[in-house]
Amino acid sequence: MKVLICGGAGYIGSHIVREFTSLSGYEIVIVDNLSKGHVESIPKGVTFEEADICDKKSIEAVFEKHKPGAVMHFCASIEVGESVIDPLKYYENNVTGTIYLLQTMQKYKVKYFIFSSTAAIFGNPETTPIADDAKSVPINPYGDSKLTVEKILGWCENAFDIRYVCLRYFNACGAHESGEIGEDHNPETHLIPLILQVALGRRPQIKIYGNDYDTRDGTCIRDYIHVTDLAHAHIKALEYLVKENKSQKFNLGSGEGYSVKEVIEAARKVTGHPIPAVVEGRRPGDPAVLIAGSKRAEEILGWTRKYKNVEDIVASAWKYHQAYPHGYAPK
Numbered sequence: 179m180k181v182l183i184c185g186g187a188g189y190i191g192s193h194i195v196r197e198f199t200s201l202s203g204y205e206i207v208i209v210d211n212l213s214k215g216h217v218e219s220i221p222k223g224v225t226f227e228e229a230d231i232c233d234k235k236s237i238e239a240v241f242e243k244h245k246p247g248a249v250m251h252f253c254a255s256i257e258v259g260e261s262v263i264d265p266l267k268y269y270e271n272n273v274t275g276t277i278y279l280l281q282t283m284q285k286y287k288v289k290y291f292i293f294s295s296t297a298a299i300f301g302n303p304e305t306t307p308i309a310d311d312a313k314s315v316p317i318n319p320y321g322d323s324k325l326t327v328e329k330i331l332g333w334c335e336n337a338f339d340i341r342y343v344c345l346r347y348f349n350a351c352g353a354h355e356s357g358e359i360g361e362d363h364n365p366e367t368h369l370i371p372l373i374l375q376v377a378l379g380r381r382p383q384i385k386i387y388g389n390d391y392d393t394r395d396g397t398c399i400r401d402y403i404h405v406t407d408l409a410h411a412h413i414k415a416l417e418y419l420v421k422e423n424k425s426q427k428f429n430l431g432s433g434e435g436y437s438v439k440e441v442i443e444a445a446r447k448v449t450g451h452p453i454p455a456v457v458e459g460r461r462p463g464d465p466a467v468l469i470a471g472s473k474r475a476e477e478i479l480g481w482t483r484k485y486k487n488v489e490d491i492v493a494s495a496w497k498y499h500q501a502y503p504h505g506y507a508p509k
């Protein structure tokens with residue numbers, strides 16, 4: 179099967195590409211506009227098309243040329259804080275871009291779609307761990323843009339012949355075990371890479387956004403999931419779609435969470451660096467606790483996690499950061 183990986187040069191997409199290259203039976207085509215992705219992450223021999231999903235003509239040309247059997251969609255704006263400040267950017271990139279992709283799938287009769295959704299669709303959940311069928315009440319435009327796409331997918335399934343899987347990631351983190359690819363955003367806003375930049379001497383300290391949340395140490399708690407474990411879930415989701423021909427939504431979490439302070443402490447152990455920290459005010463749009471159950475993914479997909487503790491996750495990220503202390507290609 180030919181699989182189009184939209185956003186395949188980005189952080190999560192590039193790890194999925196690595197997993198596919200170790201499997202037989204799939205041909206991969208990466209589509210990326212390189213606004214956030216890194217051409218350096220693309221393995222030799224993998225087909226790459228530089229195209230923007232918001233540019234319908236160029237995306238149609240890719241479908242015309244490659245005739246994919248399935249689409250995985252990772253192109254999105256992903257920063258919670260930024261989405262509060264610039265909501266329209268989030269609806270344009272995340273909703274409009276996906277609509278163009280779905281219209282193109284409809285035109286070229288592509289049936290299978292795997293959508294990169296998020297824990298942010300749940301807002302401040304009523305109970306944790308968040309169940310797969312928990313109520314979705316996003317508290318920031320980012321989460322709402324992803325929930326909007328989940329709803330659109332339901333209607334599209336009804337109207338034309340697509341089957342989809344939505345994978346709601348909790349906090350994707352870590353890096354490929356080789357240390358050859360990892361997390362490199364510009365600007366960086368994610369906790370683990372920022373902490374590791376302190377250990378590398380690129381920042382004097384890590385800012386803790388709020389220590390007055392109703393949590394065990396006052397800092398936000400998140401469910402950190404290793405990107406390679408996420409990658410495995412995507413392959414299983416595609417196998418499921420093809421075999422069962424049914425749409426489904428899965429939470430991909432670990433059932434436990436770590437506070438900002440606990441993650442900093444884990445990084446101190448892994449790097450041996452003191453990592454100075456300073457408490458700042460809360461970041462708008464941040465829920466206090468996000469922890470998922472992944473019961474449905476375990477039961478239906480047979481998904482299991484290899485990385486079970488935060489120190490191992492941070493250690494894998496540290497390997498990449500040491501190899502690329504300024505990211506793939508400092509600009």
Ligand code: UFG
Nearest residue numbers: 256258296297298348349367368369385386387398438461
């Ligand atoms: N944080 C700090 N200091 C920093 C950066 C982050 O204290 O310098 C805190 C945040 O306030 C938050 C936690 O660390 O409490 C994690 O923040 P990240 O920015 O690393 O990640 P988010 O939880 O905001 O969001 C990430 C993805 C989203 C996804 C969400 C799902 O970026 O796309 O996980 O849980 F929706």
